[in-house]
Amino acid sequence: MADKLARWRQLDRLFAGRYRRSQFEHANGRVLAVACGTGRNFRYLPSASEVVGIDISDAMLAHARTELDGLELDGTVNQMDSQALDFPDDSFDTVISSFSTCTFPDPIAALHEMERVCSPDGEILLLEHRRSDVAPLAWLQDWRAEAHYEKNGCRLNHEPLETVEKAGLTVENAATAFFGLVTTIDATPR
Numbered sequence: 001m002a003d004k005l006a007r008w009r010q011l012d013r014l015f016a017g018r019y020r021r022s023q024f025e026h027a028n029g030r031v032l033a034v035a036c037g038t039g040r041n042f043r044y045l046p047s048a049s050e051v052v053g054i055d056i057s058d059a060m061l062a063h064a065r066t067e068l069d070g071l072e073l074d075g076t077v078n079q080m081d082s083q084a085l086d087f088p089d090d091s092f093d094t095v096i097s098s099f100s101t102c103t104f105p106d107p108i109a110a111l112h113e114m115e116r117v118c119s120p121d122g123e124i125l126l127l128e129h130r131r132s133d134v135a136p137l138a139w140l141q142d143w144r145a146e147a148h149y150e151k152n153g154c155r156l157n158h159e160p161l162e163t164v165e166k167a168g169l170t171v172e173n174a175a176t177a178f179f180g181l182v183t184t185i186d187a188t189p190r
């Protein structure tokens with residue numbers, strides 16, 4: 001998927017750019033970008049940020065490194081499993097992640113790890129797709145869910161807010177957009 005996603009960069013900017021910007025432009029201090037993929041969110045971070053991107057896929061990280069090199073941003077990227085982050089507790093001011101909990105084998109474990117490495121007064125900022133509130137769209141998502149998961153390893157009709165609540169994080173703010181297909185969630189550690 002990595003090369004394909006990298007080729008879709010303009011399309012992504014067109015459809016997801018505004019959500020990425022509004023969700024991540026206020027990320028503060030030392031930022032961990034979990035499952036950073038090809039590094040799509042890096043350009044929306046404040047230039048004063050220090051970013052650490054992690055992803056399980058080296059192919060994704062190769063693109064993320066190129067993205068980082070083209071920006072005036074202090075940062076590194078590392079291969080790592082989001083469900084077992086190799087960082088001490090409380091090491092980041094902000095943890096960000098986008099379109100990722102749909103792909104983690106154990107999203108609750110990944111959210112617990114995000115919480116663990118986030119400082120107690122820090123923030124966990126998520127941007128996710130979700131099962132739409134618009135009935136025909138939800139029906140389509142349900143209909144395609146199994147085939148989409150087989151092909152892309154992504155749960156098309158998942159409910160990220162429910163997962164975040166199940167993980168026990170404190171939800172400070174949640175909003176939906178784009179026919180209910182997109183959600184932003186601001187959470188804090190317990």
Ligand SMILES: C[S@@+](CC[C@H](N)C(=O)[O-])C[C@H]1O[C@@H](n2cnc3c(N)ncnc32)[C@H](O)[C@@H]1O
Pocket residue numbers: 034035036037038039040041054055056057060080081082083097098099100103104105
């Ligand atoms: C749909 S992509 C989203 C990438 C990026 N966050 C974005 O918004 O463009 C999902 C990403 O999750 C990564 N991923 C899946 N399972 C992972 C895991 N256990 N740990 C870390 N990254 C993982 C994939 O390699 C992929 O880059």
